[in-house]
Amino acid sequence: MRSQGLKHQAGQILILAGLGLVMLVGFAGLAIDSGRSYGVKAKLNAAVDSAAIAAGRALTVGADDAARTAAAITAGTNYYNANFPLNYLGATRSNPVVTATHDNTGKWIVNVAGSANMPTTFMGVLGFNNVPVSAAGQTIRRDLDVVLVMDISGSIGGSFSALIAAARDNFVKKMIPTTDRVGLVAFSSGAVNSVDINTSARGFDQANMVTVLNGLSLQQYTGSAEGMRLALNQLNSVTVANRSSLRMIVFFSDGAPNMVPAVFCNGTVDPGGVPTGQCPAGSVTGDLFSEINGDDATKANSLYQNNALNASASGGPFSNIATLPKFGLSMTKSDGSGLPIPLSSQLGSRTMVDASAVTFSFPYKNTLCNVNRASRNMLENVANEARKQGIKVYSIGLGNNLASVEPSGCGYTNIEYGSTIMKRVANTSGTAVTAANPGNPGSDTWQPLPQPTGLYVHATVAADLASAFNTIVSEILRLTQ
Numbered sequence: 001m002r003s004q005g006l007k008h009q010a011g012q013i014l015i016l017a018g019l020g021l022v023m024l025v026g027f028a029g030l031a032i033d034s035g036r037s038y039g040v041k042a043k044l045n046a047a048v049d050s051a052a053i054a055a056g057r058a059l060t061v062g063a064d065d066a067a068r069t070a071a072a073i074t075a076g077t078n079y080y081n082a083n084f085p086l087n088y089l090g091a092t093r094s095n096p097v098v099t100a101t102h103d104n105t106g107k108w109i110v111n112v113a114g115s116a117n118m119p120t121t122f123m124g125v126l127g128f129n130n131v132p133v134s135a136a137g138q139t140i141r142r143d144l145d146v147v148l149v150m151d152i153s154g155s156i157g158g159s160f161s162a163l164i165a166a167a168r169d170n171f172v173k174k175m176i177p178t179t180d181r182v183g184l185v186a187f188s189s190g191a192v193n194s195v196d197i198n199t200s201a202r203g204f205d206q207a208n209m210v211t212v213l214n215g216l217s218l219q220q221y222t223g224s225a226e227g228m229r230l231a232l233n234q235l236n237s238v239t240v241a242n243r244s245s246l247r248m249i250v251f252f253s254d255g256a257p258n259m260v261p262a263v264f265c266n267g268t269v270d271p272g273g274v275p276t277g278q279c280p281a282g283s284v285t286g287d288l289f290s291e292i293n294g295d296d297a298t299k300a301n302s303l304y305q306n307n308a309l310n311a312s313a314s315g316g317p318f319s320n321i322a323t324l325p326k327f328g329l330s331m332t333k334s335d336g337s338g339l340p341i342p343l344s345s346q347l348g349s350r351t352m353v354d355a356s357a358v359t360f361s362f363p364y365k366n367t368l369c370n371v372n373r374a375s376r377n378m379l380e381n382v383a384n385e386a387r388k389q390g391i392k393v394y395s396i397g398l399g400n401n402l403a404s405v406e407p408s409g410c411g412y413t414n415i416e417y418g419s420t421i422m423k424r425v426a427n428t429s430g431t432a433v434t435a436a437n438p439g440n441p442g443s444d445t446w447q448p449l450p451q452p453t454g455l456y457v458h459a460t461v462a463a464d465l466a467s468a469f470n471t472i473v474s475e476i477l478r479l480t481q
Helices: 002-060 065-083 153-168 206-214 224-238 368-388 418-425 462-480
Strands: 095-102 108-119 128-143 145-151 181-187 191-196 247-253 257-266 283-289 327-332 337-341 392-398 455-459
Touching: 002 065, 002 108, 002 224, 002 462, 065 095, 065 108, 065 247, 095 145, 108 224, 128 153, 128 462, 145 153, 153 206, 153 392, 153 462, 181 206, 181 224, 191 206, 224 247, 224 257, 224 327, 224 368, 247 368, 247 418, 257 368, 257 418, 327 368, 337 368, 368 392, 368 418, 392 418, 392 462
Parallel strands: 145 181, 145 247, 247 392, 257 327, 392 455
Antiparallel strands: 095 108, 108 128, 181 191, 257 283, 327 337
């Protein structure tokens, strides 16, 4: 009897051990298969996110909404398939569902949904033969208002065709013609609104913009402040009710500013008593060039039309312009009123950075270096006003001139390089090329002002321009999503 009881108990133990083994296998399988399903889920999430971003960027392709929708679906599907390979960890993927909808507010909404079925290995002993996994991603492509500001001064030289191609193919053609507003300003000795931004309806004439870009030609000097001023005024010409929540200026130049736009006193009239800096009778409006004869003792006396790319102001030259006004031409504020651009009491172009810079008393003598300093100040002052209004400013620089003291003889050091000014225009942090700045008071590093921060991209040679414009566009498109 004792022997039979032991055999009976042994049988029970075997049954319990078998059940325990099944449970152990099941739990081990749960751990293994859960890990695999987590990996599949993570890969699927990455696939739908990349697909949604790619589809959003592809909305720039096509002549109408139907074509843009088709381009978005194709791009989204391709990115999904590329980022979730067949049989990843043994899973079977489904075809993604990509939709692109243009709503009545002008926004594009892209949705991507994907799913996969992962067969289990050990969990089958618990009755789970497959684990379904799904993920969804969305991109909202907001419309934007942007003005492209193009330096077409003669120093660009043989890089000009590459510049036009990059601006055309890597910027203008990346915008959506039906929803984005795009304006174009060209500047050299003066500046012009080459293409006005739409002030009410959304969109822009992409074909016309391409034609205008292709028709630009090299001119002479670098009236940067006037180019930036017209861009700000274009953006503010759009009524507040119709403006996009994303307003931007993209500024290109290959050198430091050297033209100052203002109303100048033609003669010996001292403008010191005129609060706005505007001269009485005998005044002349134009862009005053700062590099005449390369001699600081020689007055800057070559006056160009501020509203033309390369045309002398009527009645010039004006060798009898003795002093500079306090202010340049007016820029539009966000409320639509005018605001003259200060030349600043600090005629060293560090106005926006270093309050300890050397100050000059008004009236400012009309010298090569004072005009040059004022031209630099004015560019920064216009950019500062734009950023105060919530506008992001991006800048692209080309060539070695931006990494040199330009011009010589005005006491500039490395912190006054053109590239430094371009960085400050975009409100980025920066450091001068070297650690020491003898003879130039203040810090050689700076942090962004509490305003929108853009991006500065430098193209060393013409071949880098396409990449530079692509970098700016990628940053802009990231913000629209």
